[in-house]
Amino acid sequence: MKLASELARNILDRVTTDEQLPDPALGRRAGDSVAIRSRLPLMFRSASLIELATRVHDKRLMAAAVSWRWGAGNVLLLGPTRIGKSTAAAMLFRATLGRAVRDGGRDWDLADSMRWFGAEELSLARREHPMGRGEAPEVVEACSARLLVLDDAGWDRDPAAVSAVLAARYERGWPTVITSGRTREQLSAHYGAAVVRRMAEAGGQNPVIVDCFGGAPVLAEEPGR
Numbered sequence: 001m002k003l004a005s006e007l008a009r010n011i012l013d014r015v016t017t018d019e020q021l022p023d024p025a026l027g028r029r030a031g032d033s034v035a036i037r038s039r040l041p042l043m044f045r046s047a048s049l050i051e052l053a054t055r056v057h058d059k060r061l062m063a064a065a066v067s068w069r070w071g072a073g074n075v076l077l078l079g080p081t082r083i084g085k086s087t088a089a090a091m092l093f094r095a096t097l098g099r100a101v102r103d104g105g106r107d108w109d110l111a112d113s114m115r116w117f118g119a120e121e122l123s124l125a126r127r128e129h130p131m132g133r134g135e136a137p138e139v140v141e142a143c144s145a146r147l148l149v150l151d152d153a154g155w156d157r158d159p160a161a162v163s164a165v166l167a168a169r170y171e172r173g174w175p176t177v178i179t180s181g182r183t184r185e186q187l188s189a190h191y192g193a194a195v196v197r198r199m200a201e202a203g204g205q206n207p208v209i210v211d212c213f214g215g216a217p218v219l220a221e222e223p224g225r
């Protein structure tokens with residue numbers, strides 16, 4: 001009997017030690033990250049990063065997504081529809097969030113306020129917000145996110161909302177990842193040249209501009225070749 005209870009205590013000791021090994025803050029961050037991830041459009045929430053990677057059809061988009069780190073500047077992803085611009089932006093968001101969960105500290109504090117908005121969503125939010133009640137909450141969130149993904153710029157019916165958000169973010173030096181199916185010239189016609197300059201300049205020293213218009217996409221090597 002003594003032997004059995006000693007064995008049980010040994011096992012129990014080991015289990016409790018194992019239970020205590022993981023950092024409880026890591027578990028908390030992982031739990032909280034679900035709410036941050038749910039700010040992404042549905043199709044980017046549950047697919048794995050590997051799965052998402054198969055939907056990015058130009059390796060320059062992929063490189064921009066995986067190399068971005070806090071301290072880097074804006075990312076401007078331009079190109080024809082379905083090439084994988086939004087997916088690359090979602091990968092950037094998810095990878096940044098994943099590292100923040102793993103590492104905690106300042107990365108986690110920054111990741112906590114990351115947001116994703118469609119350009120038209122901001123324009124609609126502003127239009128539907130009652131006059132005299134300040135700014136629409138979506139616009140406020142887009143301005144105060146430490147990293148914003150602004151998806152599908154250039155198709156918003158009223159460019160004023162996006163222009164205001166980019167101006168506020170420029171002032172703060174906070175980075176924005178912008179995707180657009182329009183060329184820089186078309187974006188300039190839509191928002192004005194100053195706004196497009198902000199897209200390419202704000203948020204840090206070295207913006208990354210991936211322009212997939214004109215010329216064939218740069219394909220990733222096929223696996224196994």
Ligand SMILES: Nc1ncnc2c1ncn2[C@@H]1O[C@H](COP(=O)(O)OP(=O)(O)O)[C@@H](O)[C@H]1O
Binds near residue numbers: 055056080084086179
């Ligand atoms: N739910 C999905 N499941 C699998 N593939 C998808 C899904 N949604 C879109 N795709 C594929 O992902 C690719 C990239 O789409 P997307 O990132 O939206 O391109 P873009 O933003 O450049 O228009 C497309 O070629 C499309 O076929």
Ligand SMILES: [Mg+2]
Binds near residue numbers: 085086087151152179
């Ligand atoms: Mg898109």
